Amino acid sequence: MTDKMTEDDLTAVVVQRLEATPDARLREVTQAFVRHLHAFAKEVRLTDEEWFTGITFLTATGAMCDQTRQEFILLSDTLGFSSLIDLINHSDVEALATEPTILGPFYVPDSPERAFGDSMVEYDDGGEPAIFTGIVTDTEGHPLAGVLLDVWQNAATGFYAVQQPGVQPATNLRGRYRTDAAGRYEIRTVRPVPYPIPADGPVGQLLRDTGRHEWRAAHIHVKASKDGYEPVTSHVFDRESRYLDSDTVFGVKDSLIEDFVAGPDGVLVCEHPIMLASAAVELAGAHD
Numbered sequence: 001m002t003d004k005m006t007e008d009d010l011t012a013v014v015v016q017r018l019e020a021t022p023d024a025r026l027r028e029v030t031q032a033f034v035r036h037l038h039a040f041a042k043e044v045r046l047t048d049e050e051w052f053t054g055i056t057f058l059t060a061t062g063a064m065c066d067q068t069r070q071e072f073i074l075l076s077d078t079l080g081f082s083s084l085i086d087l088i089n090h091s092d093v094e095a096l097a098t099e100p101t102i103l104g105p106f107y108v109p110d111s112p113e114r115a116f117g118d119s120m121v122e123y124d125d126g127g128e129p130a131i132f133t134g135i136v137t138d139t140e141g142h143p144l145a146g147v148l149l150d151v152w153q154n155a156a157t158g159f160y161a162v163q164q165p166g167v168q169p170a171t172n173l174r175g176r177y178r179t180d181a182a183g184r185y186e187i188r189t190v191r192p193v194p195y196p197i198p199a200d201g202p203v204g205q206l207l208r209d210t211g212r213h214e215w216r217a218a219h220i221h222v223k224a225s226k227d228g229y230e231p232v233t234s235h236v237f238d239r240e241s242r243y244l245d246s247d248t249v250f251g252v253k254d255s256l257i258e259d260f261v262a263g264p265d266g267v268l269v270c271e272h273p274i275m276l277a278s279a280a281v282e283l284a285g286a287h288d
């Protein structure tokens with residue numbers, strides 16, 4: 001009598017079949033993916049019905065995607081996977097540079113260039129006036145002039161301009177600023193507010209089914225870049241915001257939480273230092 005195939009035999013056969021993949025990286029990724037996918041099903045003893053539920057969920061997730069809605073990215077965000085990829089690729093825990101966080105779906109390139117101290121508020125919906133300011137330095141504390149800060153945030157209603165065409169001007173609450181000769185930046189804005197990520201699709205249903213909520217803690221997004229330095233995509237969180245401990249996309253990092261405190265004229269000020277690491281230099285012959 002011949003031996004019956006075991007679960008582990010099957011995994012090994014599939015991994016072996018992929019051994020012929022000509023591209024070494026594709027081979028590595030697909031073999032590891034198969035190993036982990038099989039291990040997951042074996043660990044939870046996945047039933048036929050559960051597998052079909054998973055297929056139905058993924059089908060609905062794909063059907064929800066169009067030019068303006070990317071439900072797979074929301075799935076990645078809410079499973080902490082986007083933040084994991086960010087940590088793997090853009091974070092060196094030993095380094096002093098500002099910690100990165102996810103880009104999110106509401107970034108719009110080519111925001112208007114605005115001068116030091118200018119407001120990015122183009123539409124008044126009752127937001128609390130605030131000044132977002134600070135210094136950008138290298139990791140040794142030297143001020144960096146001419147750093148490009150691409151900034152965007154939501155309005156007091158919770159919506160980004162891109163979510164409300166015809167209500168907010170398209171460039172409301174976003175802008176590109178530069179640090180001055182002393183490395184400082186200053187942006188007039190409004191205090192950001194917590195907001196729910198789009199939750200009317202399968203990802204929102206999964207959040208509810210797992211006893212979670214769809215809220216993000218209040219934040220301002222900032223992408224900082226300058227030639228010769230590693231660019232960083234990050235956030236600044238309001239220390240008084242709800243959801244700092246349960247941000248639905250796992251974006252909060254302690255070093256990115258700041259106070260909004262009333263200045264002499266009563267306007268709130270949020271002071272946030274940003275540090276950029278020098279770009280990794282590829283030395284000729286470094287691999288020899």
Ligand code: BEZ
Binds near residue numbers: 106197198
């Ligand atoms: C955001 O911060 O804009 C965002 C990030 C992930 C999902 C939805 C929104």
Ligand code: FE
Binds near residue numbers: 104106216219221
């Ligand atoms: Fe956001």
